Amino acid sequence: MSLVTGLLLCMLLLAACGGSGGTTTASNGAANSVLTIVTSPKGDFTENFSPFSPTALDGAKGMMYETLLYFNQEDGSVKPWLAASYKFADDATSVTFNLRQNVKWSDGKPFTSADVVFTLNELKQYPAADTSSLWKVIKDVQAPDANTVVVTFNRPDSPILWYLAGQTYIVPKEHWASVGDPTKYTNSQPVGTGPFTLKAFTPQLVDLVKNPNYWQPGKPAVQELKYPSFNSNTGAELLLSRNQLDWTGLFTPDIQKTYVSRDQAHNHYWFPSANVIMLYLNLAKPPFNQLAVRQAISAALDREQMYKVGESGYEPVAHPTALVLPANKQFLSTDYTDLAFKMDTAKATQLLESAGFKKGSDGIYADSSGKKLSFNINVVTGWTDWVTDCQIMASNLKAIGMNVSVSSLSYNSYINALQMGSYDAAISWTNTGPSPYFLYYSTLSSKNTAAVGQLAPSNWERWNDATTDKLLDQYEKTTDTNAQTQAISGIEKIMVEQMPVIPLVYGATWYEYSSLHFTGWPDKDNPYAVPSPYTAPDCEVVVLNLKPAA
Incomplete structure (x- = not known):
């Protein structure tokens, strides 16, 4: 009813x-x-129309509040938005934004550099609003004049541009200077630079209308x-x-x-494709710290069945490099152009036996100490496509001599187990951005992991590798696209040869x-x-x- x-x-x-x-x-x-x-x-x-709030309503971000630049993740392009142009310092330790002139807030007041400086300083004053951790990198923000903003960093960091200029929504100083914590302010009368303003709100309907002061002529x-x-x-x-x-x-x-x-x-x-759905293996636990085991698990998986049955034919098999293709095709190393996953149970069993595992009378492999290859794959209860994917994986792995069960958990229990390292294996997403760096950084950087029992923000498998960190650092310290592509190629090699995480299918x-x-x-x-x-x-x-x- x-x-x-x-x-x-x-x-x-x-x-x-x-x-x-x-x-x-x-x-x-x-x-x-x-x-x-x-x-x-x-x-x-x-x-709630606060662009600082994680529960901001649809339309607050983009339709009413805008960013300095626009990053198109589908083709990797960057376009000027509230900033007409930007320029990095040669050593990537600062960036200067030249703001678009004649932009007005929806109340008719002029948009200036003071609004940008205020917005960024709000993130410093209220760390809960700084969801991209900008102030771990930002050293200082200055406005030399009404149309210029200079952001200085405490270290070279070219990828910060995505978070700073592509994911930070600028608010008017005049309306926000007295509201206190911006994450707790519901902003019932929003004033933005975007193409729409609020007409009416009810719990059943959000209604926005065209902003007569919008800065793009003839739009929307x-x-x-x-x-x-x-x-x-x-x-x-x-x-x-x-x-x-x-x-x-x-x-x-x-x-x-x-x-x-x-x-x-x-x-x-x-x-x-938006991201890559991974099988995370807890590398802090045996036997997942053995490369041969990770390779055997990957070789045994029927990703085509996950794609066609679990994901209803909507989410194709991912590439072994974990690049989101075709969006990131310009980064794909020529070494891996024709590389693709192939289910190979014979190869999987050969890998296990070469690593010293022996199959017992019950059909389950065990190591030299007699410990069986037995583990759980975690998934969120009710996420039916992923539950089906996990059931497919469990069946595939049982067929090669692993005792695998699927554990359906509440979301809170599921994410807590990933973050704290209290799991064997789990299916989950990856964080992405305008280049493969963002997926690799989130998933593989030692900055994003922690010892079991301590919170790991996103490197849930607990991969800790000096070479990986060095390549990520190489990407961060330069704005040279050739040097960045070279760094990405090095990480692709690590993904393919060492399998710190196991790509399954693309997230749609x-x-x-x-x-x-x-x-x-x-x-x-x-x-x-x-x-x-x-x-x-x-x-x-x-x-x-x-x-x-x-």
């Missing part, structure tokens, strides 16, 4: 805002001015954004199939049948869209932005490229 009631409410809301795709000229005109978006089912909204062509709330994929999928939603970021089973086939002229999807970017009301959407032939409505600030770039359908 609650689901039906929710659907009826959403239908009324969408009909009221012209999102139902009527057939008359008047209704088509209304539909072609309003873009209706569902990023993901989150239930009723709680009012979209006049209004509607974000209705949903409790589950089911309700959103129903309205999506009826052309009552324009843009969603949903996992939709059998999408060709349930969505595309209903209106092949207008209903589309594109699920580009969920993106469904209708061209009934608007055209200009990104697709595989024109990947001008990460296309999902839940990725910021890319969502803003997508909307700025849309035009009403004829």
Whole structure:
């Protein structure tokens, strides 16, 4: 009953805002001015438009608050945004931003360097807001004039540009100087430089309208954004199939049948690879500290079955280097152009036996001390695709003589086990950015790990290798793309030959869209932005490229 009631409410809301795709000229005109978006089912909204908050509502980042630069992770390009240009010092110890002039806040006040300096200093004053740990690297921020900002670092660090200029949202000093901790401020009357402002908020609907003071002439062509709330994929999928939603970021089973086939002229999807789903092995525990065991596990896995069954054919097998392809293809070493995973159970058993493991009467391999190859793979309860992947892995590994069980845990227990090292193996994601460095740094840097029992931020397998750290350091200390590519190639070799983590499949970017009301959407032939409505600030770039359908 609650689901039906929710659907009826959403239908009324969408009909009221012209999102139902009527057939008359008047209704088509209304539909072609309003873009209706569902990023993901989150239930009723709680009012919070602070770009510093981890629970900021959809639309706060990108649509209302903007960054200095825009990084397109689909093609690796960097574009000026609130900053018209930037320049690194030769030794990568500082960066100077020349701000775009004549930009105004949505209240009509001028945007200046004082706002940028204030925003960055807020992160220093309130470390909880500094989620990218910028002030571990930043030494000082200065504004020589109203249009210039100079950020000095305490060490060479070229990758910081992504976090500093691509993921930090600038707020107006005048409105934020007296609010205190910005992570606790709900910002019910947001003032930003972005293309939209807040029209209305209810727990069921966030409504944004075009900012008349927006700095890009003639944009946006979209006049209004509607974000209705949903409790589950089911309700959103129903309205999506009826052309009552324009843009969603949903996992939709059998999408060709349930969505595309209903209106092949207008209903589309594109699920580009976003990250790499890994099998993390706890290297602090035997036998995972043995390369032969890691190689045997990898060789035994049927990744094609994970791709086609566990991931419904949406998430292809990952590359052995863990590069996100094709987005990072320019970094792929020629040594690995044709490299691909291949299931090989004979090779897996040969590796184990060559390492001294012997199969017992129960069919399970054991080491020379008699300790059996027996372990658990952790996964979050209810993450059905990953649960299926783990069941496939357990079956594959049992077939080569390993006793493997799947442990379904609550999310909190799952992430705590990864961070504290109290696990055997687990399936999980990777953190990415505009180049492979960010995945490698997050997953492999010794700065991101810790001893078992201590919190490891992201290097959950506890890989601690001087060569890896040296290559990451080489990348960080230069802005020379050739030197950076050389460093990435060295880490690719480590991934392939030493398998600190085991790539499985790519994690998809969920993106469904209708061209009934608007055209200009990104697709595989024109990947001008990460296309999902839940990725910021890319969502803003997508909307700025849309035009009403004829």
